[in-house]
Amino acid sequence: MRLQVLHLTGQSDPRSCGLSPVQDAFLDGLPVPEEAKVRLNFPYDATLAPYRPVPLWLGSLRHLVLFVRIRLLRGRWARRHRPLVEARLRAADRSLVLCGSIGLDLLGRLDLPPGLLQRLTVVAYGAVATRPPACRTIRVGSRGDHLARWWPHDVEVDAGHLDYLASPELAALCRDLVAELSATRDRA
Incomplete structure (x- = not known):
């Protein structure tokens, strides 16, 4: 596969890596073939349970525990997590990784090989990261995101911490990147 698009966020439900309906819909809106849309989230383990909604307070608590546990x-x-993530990323020549919230920090802490990182383009929305990966990263923030607004960002959209994927500006940015990455691979 030449290009894949995938989500990488913290696990609000550690028993699952299924995409939420909003994440699925965001992938559906991107101009890539269905086989390029990865329908799993971190850690990309298809044996885990399907998506289940999690209350905001519980998801936030689990992200905090994960943030501390990693450290x-x-x-x-x-x-523990690098093999599945690395295998998922190696499944394509190029990957557009959609990192929400602590996803950018998780990606950075996996210590992936430099050659693999060169194949990634990351769109980090609402990113909270003390250790981002050494790859092309576009940070998307918002003044309306009280959690992530203090972190640096390259692009600003109108969104709260939980609704970046509803932002037309974020969707347009990702469509432009898909076109760019597709054109890059066609020239190669």
Whole structure:
């Protein structure tokens, strides 16, 4: 596969890596073939349970626990999750990775090989990251996002922390990147 598009966010439900209906709909709006749309989220383990809605307070608590756990476990967390993520990213020549909230931090803490990182373009929306990966990254923020507005960003849209994927500006940015990445691979 030449290009794939995938989500990478924290796990609001650690028993699942299924996409939410909003994440699925966002992929549906992108001009790529169905086989290029990865219908799983981090950690890309198809044996986990399907998507289940999680209350905001519980999802936030689980992200905080994950944020702390990664720092306490250091390399052990990365060694546990890197194989599935790396296999998913190696399934295509290029990947457009849609990182929401702590997803950018998770991607950075996986310590992926430089050669693999060169194949990634990341759109980090509402990004909260102390250790972003060394790859092309476009950070999308919003003054309406009280959690992520203090982190640096390259593009500003009108959104709250949980509704970036409803932003027409974010959708347009991703469609433009899909066109760019598709044209790049066609020239190669």
